[in-house]
Amino acid sequence: MAVFQAIYNLLWGDIIQIPLPGGSTLGLSLLVLILVPAGLYFTVRTRFLPFRLFPEMLRVTLEKHEKPGGEGISGLQALIVSTACRVGMGNLVGVVAAISAGGAGAVFWMWVIALLGSSTAFIEATLAQLYKEKDPLYGGYRGGPAYYLHHLFIRKGSRRKRSVLASLFALSGLICWCGISQVTGNSISSAFENAFQIPPLYSTLVLVAVAAVIVLRKHATVKVLDLIVPVMAACYFFLTLFIIGRNLGQLPAVFGQIFAEAFGLRQVVGGGLGAVIMNGAKRGLFSNEAGSGSAPCAAAAADISHPAKEGLLQALGVFIDTLVICSCSAMIMLLTPEELTRGLEGMDLLQAAMGYHLGEFGVIFTAVILWLFSFSTFLGILFYARSNVAYLFGDNWVSQTLYKLLALAMLFVGGLAAYQFVWDLGDVGVGLMTVFNMIALFPLAPKALASLRDYETNAMQKK
Template sequence: MKFLTSVGSIVDSMGSALLGCSAVVMVTTFCKQFFTNFFTSLESIVDFFNNIMWTNNLLVVLLVSCGIIFTIKTRAVQFRLFKHMCKLLFEKSKVGKNQVSSFQAFCISTASRVGVGNLAGVVAAVSVGGPGSVFWMWIVALLSSATAYIEATVAILYRDKDPHGGYRGGAAYFIKNGLKLPFLSTIFVIFALICWAGVFQIISNSVTESFNTAFNIKPQITSLVLVVLSGIVLFGNRNKIVNVLDKLVPFMAGLYLIVVFFIIFKNIGLMKATVIDIVEHAFGVKQFLGGSFGAVVMQGVKRGLFSNEAGSGSAPCAAAAAEVEHPSKQGLIQALGVLVDTIIICSATAFVILLSKGQIEEGLGGMTLLQEAFRVQVGEWGVIFTAVILFLFSFSTILGISFYAKPNLYFLSKKEWPQELFKVFTLVMLYIGGVRQNALVWNLADLGLGLMTIVNIIGLTPLVSKAVDSLKDYEKTYLNN
């Protein structure tokens, strides 16, 4: 009887175990199916809104329209005061320990503007839209410069004092302080954080692919190096990011332009034909009749807008931190930043590709195409140079965005722990993005960028008159004496 009782107990236990296993399998299957359906639905929703904003060119029309209107409102400030803008950039200024100088604010915003978009983005524009897309990049930069002036000036007019010294500002602050709409400010911050999380992954993935091509280094190793270097700066003292970008941005931009100018000088005989080719393709009858004229224009406009960031609400975070004697002074310097980004850096990339046309294997794209163009022009070390430049551009963008995140996180909470948590989150995103692509995260970055841009424009438009009045006062005070 005891034996039978024991056997019965064992059978009961096995039955319970089997039932338990079945329950676990059922729960696991349900959860797997639930998350699969959830992410499929999320992807569909993200794609739907991205198509409205990007594929249907809603944002392109919005930003170009703003550029035209702001240019008219400021009486073409980017042209009238261009010489003065250049002079302001090199004007020396003394700031306190925890304050940001006007030049440092320029470097921070330029660090974010000058990134993967100046390299891979330009390659994409030329590959899809042809040489003519470069011309339309120039046009949109000239218009967007006025938008950058308005953004930066309004950001300074409505910024908050930082208890540690210096200032906090940006779109969230001028929407709250200027329009008295804190809820809309919170929405902007959420969209911005979604965008920047995706951008970290895109940046990291571009760097690892480039280093794999140039040095045959595994993505895991490159990602780890990028994480370590970023962590050293992010977890450094309060002004570590500012101090690093103050030195890194002029160095990396100067290094890139030196090599590009060498390539242009080497091919000086082809430059006239290249410029003519750009203009002819921009207005070419052949492209118009062939139905590709729209693609030429839109590729140039899109890439120009993506690269210079004017209108997105990012750069005002840097501008608002600057210690300046007049709001319009920083506005003018930020307007110059757009021109530096597109007219100089983006054009440099485009010229290298166009001057190498006919010497590069068909079908190449992205960073591989750019690396091959540099290899054709300066030899095998050009591939290595491109990888190093991309690393520097990307690293500076990581630091620039991290600086942008600070005032936005403080807007949500005055406590320090969200700042530290975001730093850890940044490093995690960098590593994951470097190891493998994640289409959903990348699409979320596009969605976040589009939505934060729309909210920024909604908040900025009613305050344009304030920036225009500031410009009039600045000209009266500093230029008409």
């Protein structure tokens, strides 16, 4: 436990404290020190891809996506899988927590992190495409950081079957996703108990049964996510537009509050500027997952005409997660009178805000949408796990099935009780994944950048 706590503190604790005016300090964790400079570096190296190629991201998303053959998934389906994992509980309760701790200004810093993170997402997704390989079990392709780490450290023709760092990444991912499974179960059972007074045991049994039917079938996961993810995202987005429409007169004041508190004199004098910046930055990094190496596990599975295309799709995924879904949660919160939410936190705070805007329907809608967000995340992480299980244990159905059963067991345990150790285990897992993934991104980035140049020179010129 002492070793585990030390790793947790190293990854997530503030290892550098920068003094700010007003007596505040800006605490920087190892992950912030890695991901923010990486985002800046890749944004410059891609010649400000998030701004320059945003229209191309939309065009690639809207074009017809065909699978050239076999049982692979399309580029758009890979985006849907990664969006299912990005868009989870963090987009609801996490955003609420960031605003509660850092104020409205935290939203601005979430947006900044998303703009930087989309360049990192492009690099890792393009590399996943460049180093993908055939999947003999599920058909189509597989890959991700474990596979491009392998190619970075194991020379072609070597007798070594596995790289140490690639194996550590794969193991960290499997640990992280077990932790997320427990969190998912707990989030869903709590929401349904609050909204419908359904005992956790009953809602958890139904949840695990439905999940088992889907994940234990060979090709059901992507088909279900194709249905769930667009529907849940559209419902949440349009409901937020409805709420904004009813409070249109307050919108200028809300945006004014966001920008004022992001740089405001009151925050500096009051010693709260560091909390504003870091709550927004940490929430943005945790939510969009850029640099953690999760999304490339889906990106590698895409059967797509050019590697850079999948990179652009995954870069857009960061926008969808933070600039759309997280902003929806922020608007719902900031359009609610502060006196109605004072003293509340987490799910209670979000349901109070939705109840203010939509009455009893808002409380019920929050429970249902959280169920969809969390359940799709669970399905998505098990899709990610396929390639990592195969890298560690080889191509066999025994190891694939055993990991799925372990995740289902964690889902069941989480539905009945919350164990802080397991929550922290997930945080440590994603932190270690990020460290191992970034070790590969910098030396391999020139290959992704070369793919981008080729796409812009050849593929885009033909459009």
